[in-house]
Amino acid sequence: MPEKQKVGCARPTGGVVGQAKERSGVDAAEQPKEGKKMIQVGKPAPDFVAPAYHKGEFTSVKLSEYLGKWVVLCFYPGDFTFV
Amino acid sequence: MSVDSVFVHKMWNDHELSKMVKGGVPFQMLSDGGGKVGTAFGVYDEDAGVENRGRFLIDPDGIIQGFEVLTPPVGRNVAETLRQIQAFQLVRKSKGTEATPSGWKPGKLTLKPGPGLVGKVWEVWKTDMARD
Numbered sequence: 411m412p413e414k415q416k417v418g419c420a421r422p423t424g425g426v427v428g429q430a431k432e433r434s435g436v437d438a439a440e441q442p443k444e445g446k447k448m449i450q451v452g453k454p455a456p457d458f459v460a461p462a463y464h465k466g467e468f469t470s471v472k473l474s475e476y477l478g479k480w481v482v483l484c485f486y487p488g489d490f491t492f493v
Numbered sequence: 494m495s496v497d498s499v500f501v502h503k504m505w506n507d508h509e510l511s512k513m514v515k516g517g518v519p520f521q522m523l524s525d526g527g528g529k530v531g532t533a534f535g536v537y538d539e540d541a542g543v544e545n546r547g548r549f550l551i552d553p554d555g556i557i558q559g560f561e562v563l564t565p566p567v568g569r570n571v572a573e574t575l576r577q578i579q580a581f582q583l584v585r586k587s588k589g590t591e592a593t594p595s596g597w598k599p600g601k602l603t604l605k606p607g608p609g610l611v612g613k614v615w616e617v618w619k620t621d622m623a624r625d
């Protein structure tokens with residue numbers, strides 16, 4: 411389940427589980443382009459880790475820790491927007 | 494989940510959303526700075542630098558059962574999302590012996606797929622059931 415995170419000045423980011431961290435500069439150009447996988451119903455959701463805020467705490471959420479439960483995952487354009 | 498940081502999520506929850514929902518947002522507000530997760534789900538708009546309104550239903554085995562993606566100006570219908578979850582849960586509980594026809598909602602007729610139903614759907618399911 412989501413674990414509590416220490417609060418620091420860095421902006422933590424998550425990412426897809428198993429995907430190599432992005433390298434910067436010249437190295438990045440040399441990296442082979444991964445074939446883009448399409449999302450498909452009936453197929454596994456890509457696992458990911460993401461920092462989160464929940465009831466006064468900063469946490470870290472891993473999708474695969476929710477196996478055994480139904481999950482609704484919602485994306486939206488931005489905080490403080492209108493719709 | 495959006496590209497905003499967890500700090501902005503906190504401000505939005507504390508200063509606005511908690512005024513709409515008592516006690517604030519009851520679920521995890523996820524941050525996807527850079528859009529890596531959104532890219533994996535096909536909802537990150539690289540040009541705008543934001544995620545579109547993607548909504549994914551993921552079952553207890555981690556399988557995506559359904560999704561809907563809208564561009565930013567149009568909001569979702571929560572009732573339809575809940576209806577789909579109820580339908581998928583019913584189908585799962587029946588171990589695939591029942592299916593929910595168009596327009597199904599809790600309490601309405603389900604179908605039991607099998608050789609006996611071929612060519613006979615018209616006898617039990619009427620087109621106006623798709624809409625009410």
